[in-house]
Amino acid sequence: MSALPVVSASPVARPATATRASGSAAAGWSKALRVVFALVAVAVAWEAAVVVFSIKPHYLPRLSLVLQAIAATPDAYVSGFLRTLAESLIGFASGALFGVGIGIVFFRVPVLRDMIFPIFIVSQTIPVIAFGALVVLWFGNTLLAKAIIAFYVTFFPVTVNTLLGLRSVDPRQEALMKSFGATRGQLMRQLQLPTALPQIFVALRLGASLSLVGAIVGEWFGDTTGLGVLLLQAMFNENAVGLWAALLMCALLGTLFYGVVAWVERRLVFWGAEQ
Amino acid sequence: MSTHAPSAARSAPFMSLSAQRGVLGAVLLIALWEGLARGLKLPTYTLPAVSQIFISIWDQRNVLVGAAGVTVAEALVGYALGALIGIGGAVWVSMQPRVRGFVLPSATAFNSVPVIAWSPLVLLWFGTGMASKFVMVALAISFTLFLSALSGLDRVDRRSVDLMRSFGAGRLAVLWRLRLPTALPLIFAGLRVATARSVLIAVVTEMLGANAGLGLLIYQAVVQVDFVQVWGAVFVASAASLTFFGIVSAIERKIVFWK
Numbered sequence: 456m457s458a459l460p461v462v463s464a465s466p467v468a469r470p471a472t473a474t475r476a477s478g479s480a481a482a483g484w485s486k487a488l489r490v491v492f493a494l495v496a497v498a499v500a501w502e503a504a505v506v507v508f509s510i511k512p513h514y515l516p517r518l519s520l521v522l523q524a525i526a527a528t529p530d531a532y533v534s535g536f537l538r539t540l541a542e543s544l545i546g547f548a549s550g551a552l553f554g555v556g557i558g559i560v561f562f563r564v565p566v567l568r569d570m571i572f573p574i575f576i577v578s579q580t581i582p583v584i585a586f587g588a589l590v591v592l593w594f595g596n597t598l599l600a601k602a603i604i605a606f607y608v609t610f611f612p613v614t615v616n617t618l619l620g621l622r623s624v625d626p627r628q629e630a631l632m633k634s635f636g637a638t639r640g641q642l643m644r645q646l647q648l649p650t651a652l653p654q655i656f657v658a659l660r661l662g663a664s665l666s667l668v669g670a671i672v673g674e675w676f677g678d679t680t681g682l683g684v685l686l687l688q689a690m691f692n693e694n695a696v697g698l699w700a701a702l703l704m705c706a707l708l709g710t711l712f713y714g715v716v717a718w719v720e721r722r723l724v725f726w727g728a729e730q
Numbered sequence: 731m732s733t734h735a736p737s738a739a740r741s742a743p744f745m746s747l748s749a750q751r752g753v754l755g756a757v758l759l760i761a762l763w764e765g766l767a768r769g770l771k772l773p774t775y776t777l778p779a780v781s782q783i784f785i786s787i788w789d790q791r792n793v794l795v796g797a798a799g800v801t802v803a804e805a806l807v808g809y810a811l812g813a814l815i816g817i818g819g820a821v822w823v824s825m826q827p828r829v830r831g832f833v834l835p836s837a838t839a840f841n842s843v844p845v846i847a848w849s850p851l852v853l854l855w856f857g858t859g860m861a862s863k864f865v866m867v868a869l870a871i872s873f874t875l876f877l878s879a880l881s882g883l884d885r886v887d888r889r890s891v892d893l894m895r896s897f898g899a900g901r902l903a904v905l906w907r908l909r910l911p912t913a914l915p916l917i918f919a920g921l922r923v924a925t926a927r928s929v930l931i932a933v934v935t936e937m938l939g940a941n942a943g944l945g946l947l948i949y950q951a952v953v954q955v956d957f958v959q960v961w962g963a964v965f966v967a968s969a970a971s972l973t974f975f976g977i978v979s980a981i982e983r984k985i986v987f988w989k
Contacts, residue, residue: 493835514855569748570755580926580971581964583934588952588960592775668844672934676952682847690850690938698851705847713842 513695521699531685536704539682542598542670543712546605547662553606554613554662555655559643561614562621579611583672591676601673601681605666612665616658620651656720663712671705682708775957787962793947794966800943801936802970804860805928808867813924815868816875817917824883824909825901837876845870849935858939866935871924878920882913918982925978929971944970 501518504510512520525532561568587604594600624647632646674683682705689697745753760780766772767779774782787794823830849866856862886909894904936945944967951959 565748566751569751570758573752574755574759577968577972580929580968580975583930586964588948589957592957664842664844668846671844672846675938686847686850687938690854693854695851695854698854702843702847702851706843709842709844710839 513693516696516699520696521703524696524700525703532700532704534680535682535685535701536708538598538680539667539670539674540708540712542601542673542681543605543666543708545598545602546607546669547609547666547712549602550606550609550662550666551613551659554610554658555617557610558614558617558621558651561618562647568618575611575614583608583669587669587673587676591673596676596678601670601678604673605669608665608669609662612658612661613655616654617651620654621647623654624650653724656716656724660713660716660720663716664709667705667709667712775955778958778961782958783961783965786958787965790959790962794944794962797942797944797947797963798966798970800860801929801932801945801967802974804863804932804936804943805867805970805974807860808864808932809871809924809928811864812868812871812928813875813921816872816920817879819872819876820879820883820913821905821910823880825905834880837873841873841877845873845931846934849938853935853939858941863932863935863940863943867928867931870931871928874924874927875917875920878923879913879917882916883909885916886912914986918978918986922975922978922982925974926971929967929974933967 498518501515505515505517561572583604586607590603590607591600594603628646629642632642637645670681671683671686674681675687678684682701685701685704686698689695689701763777764780767777767782772778819833823833845866848869849862852862852865852869856865890908891904894908899907932943933945933948936943937949938945940946944963948960948963948967951957951963
């Protein structure tokens with residue numbers, strides 16, 4: 456399968472795995488402390504850079520101004536945050552389920568894989584914005600339409616990596632389990648899926664950020680709430696402070712989403728991803 | 731491909747079995763699409779027939795080729811910039827272990843912000859010309875490549891490095907003869923994923939603000955409710971990214987011949 460746009464072996468660092476061995480509460484606290492320290496350092500550097508280099512607010516407004524803007528109208532940002540969260544979460548969850556399911560089907564039925572997989576690949580080269588235009592047309596300017604766009608960008612990497620993971624099962628282990636009379640279902644649940652899990656989570660981490668992109672782009676077709684709407688409104692008003700405020704919210708949502716998926720991964724794939 | 735056609739092994743087979751099935755799948759899809767659109771007499775804003783879309787592409791070929799040229803140029807320049815920055819950054823980090831602890835978490839954090847969210851800001855900074863698209867594509871590509879190149883460079887066996895060192899190889903020699911060749915498969919995996927991404931980002935950014943390009947064309951067609959035109963532009967954009975993908979895959983097979 457050399458021609459696939461494979462989301463190859465974890466391109467993203469997983470800093471937490473290194474500390475797991477000494478996974479005491481103290482290590483956790485010191486890690487959290489370091490993150491807080493880094494955040495504060497970035498905030499101070501931002502504020503200082505704007506003042507010291509007298510950067511125009513058009514390019515980079517002071518962080519304090521951005522935070523004030525959020526504090527002044529918190530309702531718009533909170534409701535936008537929740538709306539975009541809902542859209543991307545629904546799309547992500549359905550995309551993940553569908554991706555794993557179809558990956559298993561493709562693994563079991565090679566004829567279907569050969570027939571449909573190339574179509575999936577081609578479908579992913581369709582710019583999401585164009586697809587979004589059609590989805591919004593078909594389903595109206597609803598939460599569902601955005602969730603479908605998020606679904607569309609999520610399911611493909613999950614399918615690819617599920618298939619890849621299922622194929623990486625050691626045939627000797629399979630033969631051993633079969634020789635003890637394991638059924639196909641047992642084989643899948645106890646050997647094949649657990650083996651594929653690390654690969655699947657690589658795709659899920661990617662899907663978490665992608666689904667957010669899908670939701671934001673979907674909102675650009677003229678919604679009234681959501682982080683994408685806030686971004687667009689700020690752009691049209693050339694309101695740099697509003698733009699950075701919306702960006703900060705996007706960053707918060709993206710990091711949160713990614714963090715939760717990575718946390719679940721550490722819980723489920725406790726044996727660590729073998730690369 | 732695991733399922734080759736043993737029956738066609740007498741002479742050089744024209745196509746493997748899986749490729750034949752792939753073609754069959756595509757033909758079935760197009761037939762289904764055409765049949766649905768014509769049979770149910772669906773209005774064009776729901777789903778135009780494939781034949782209708784291709785006719786429209788042919789009629790509009792001058793406009794479409796011009797727009798595609800702009801988009802492809804934006805994607806290519808941004809792609810080259812992003813690849814240079816990403817791979818260069820990964821090499822730098824792998825040579826300087828001390829900056830790693832700082833750069834890697836920031837890159838991961840930065841990467842979890844949806845790239846597309848930057849485009850209004852980039853448009854505000856760089857205007858609606860091609861420069862803003864170069865920046866957006868480069869931004870999107872460089873992180874993908876930085877992370878995949880770095881994980882490739884990290885794959886090097888410590889003992890191989892020690893062996894080369896013991897023969898008096900310098901750091902550059904280790905990089906050039908050992909680290910980069912080891913990292914190439916993963917770098918190319920990143921480059922392949924980045925092809926479709928670069929066209930996509932260019933189109934999306936164009937839609938928000940541009941003077942020319944497929945994204946602008948799609949946006950205008952959406953506003954004018956000309957959905958045959960939307961589909962036409964979508965087909966052209968997909969063809970462009972598929973071609974780009976094919977070219978990079980071909981180069982990959984030439985360079986990473988051992989895989």
